[in-house]
Amino acid sequence: MTTLLRETLDHSSIYMPTPARIVAVEQFTELEKWFHLELPSGFTIAHQPGQFVEVSVLGIGEAPISICSSPARSNGAFELCVRRVGKLTEALHRLEPGSMIGVRGPFGHGFPIDRFQGKDIVFVAGGLGLAPLRSLITEVLDERGKYGRVALLYGARTPNDFLFPADLKAWAERGDIECHVTVDRPTDGWDGHVGVITTLLPKIDFPARNTIATVVGPPVMYKFVLQDLLAKGIAEGNIWLSFERQMKCGVGKCGHCQMHHIYTCQTGPVLSYAEVKDLEEALS
Numbered sequence: 001m002t003t004l005l006r007e008t009l010d011h012s013s014i015y016m017p018t019p020a021r022i023v024a025v026e027q028f029t030e031l032e033k034w035f036h037l038e039l040p041s042g043f044t045i046a047h048q049p050g051q052f053v054e055v056s057v058l059g060i061g062e063a064p065i066s067i068c069s070s071p072a073r074s075n076g077a078f079e080l081c082v083r084r085v086g087k088l089t090e091a092l093h094r095l096e097p098g099s100m101i102g103v104r105g106p107f108g109h110g111f112p113i114d115r116f117q118g119k120d121i122v123f124v125a126g127g128l129g130l131a132p133l134r135s136l137i138t139e140v141l142d143e144r145g146k147y148g149r150v151a152l153l154y155g156a157r158t159p160n161d162f163l164f165p166a167d168l169k170a171w172a173e174r175g176d177i178e179c180h181v182t183v184d185r186p187t188d189g190w191d192g193h194v195g196v197i198t199t200l201l202p203k204i205d206f207p208a209r210n211t212i213a214t215v216v217g218p219p220v221m222y223k224f225v226l227q228d229l230l231a232k233g234i235a236e237g238n239i240w241l242s243f244e245r246q247m248k249c250g251v252g253k254c255g256h257c258q259m260h261h262i263y264t265c266q267t268g269p270v271l272s273y274a275e276v277k278d279l280e281e282a283l284s
């Protein structure tokens, strides 16, 4: 098996994509679609949860997208969840199964999952942040015995905006992961929690000393979630956040993703709070 990264690095140019075929597409919400992709025969994606690929559509352009499938289940195939916001993502949303796209990567550093063994883990996902976390959650649940207590806190704007509905249902039914979901605005028939994601944090009573928190969501969420996680006593080095900055090359050449001295495409996107707490650009 050749890893996609080896293939990306072996090309005559680091900017040359490898073709991938869209095998299946599912519309999750009005704006978000899930894509199941297949690499050429003999290739494997070999990523860490939290890493991303640069996805290209011929004649349109390229954008970084997180891999949302777990490494163990990915192999020659992998999954993306894409929000339609601009040129590239609109073009992707128009593609049907059988279409080809380009991929480079996987790039960056994901979650240091080896350091999570034996710990309690709280996954905090806001909106599309569930996509990169789903890769990590699936990996942790597949090796459930290696970890302590596990909880997911997930917030969406409305009940119509929940991503990965089949996974959410399956996780809620497992009994070995606490699942708490909330919405900002309820719709008719919603009898679940209403409120911003921080209103779910009091439901978690894990001993702080042994707890890892992983946080992915819109930048505005980070400041408030961090305040509450730190107030619970979770160590700065045990809080992991993903920084989805403007990226172009994905490989440390263009500087678009720079956050002070950190190129988030290379050192990130996943960084601990201890690494970024003094960087004004990170959490403002």
Ligand SMILES: Cc1cc2nc3c(=O)[nH]c(=O)nc-3n(C[C@H](O)[C@H](O)[C@H](O)COP(=O)(O)OP(=O)(O)OC[C@H]3O[C@@H](n4cnc5c(N)ncnc54)[C@H](O)[C@@H]3O)c2cc1C
Binding pocket: 052, 061, 062, 063, 064, 065, 066, 067, 081, 082, 083, 084, 085, 086, 087, 088, 089, 090, 128, 131, 132, 243, 244, 245, 246, 247, 269
């Ligand atoms: C590490 C990383 C991981 C990511 N993972 C995911 C993921 O899993 N799923 C996902 O959907 N996204 C993800 N993103 C975000 C995604 O890369 C961006 O949304 C990307 O810009 C989409 O490209 P685009 O060409 O479709 O949109 P763009 O054309 O780049 O537009 C992006 C934004 O800019 C605005 N915009 C565009 N043109 C204009 C204009 N002329 N004037 C004003 N505003 C404008 C759009 O409204 C939109 O909000 C990730 C980003 C990073 C850095």
Ligand code: FES
Binding pocket: 246, 247, 248, 249, 250, 251, 252, 253, 254, 255, 256, 257, 258, 263, 264, 265, 266
């Ligand atoms: S995206 Fe070009 S340096 Fe990070």
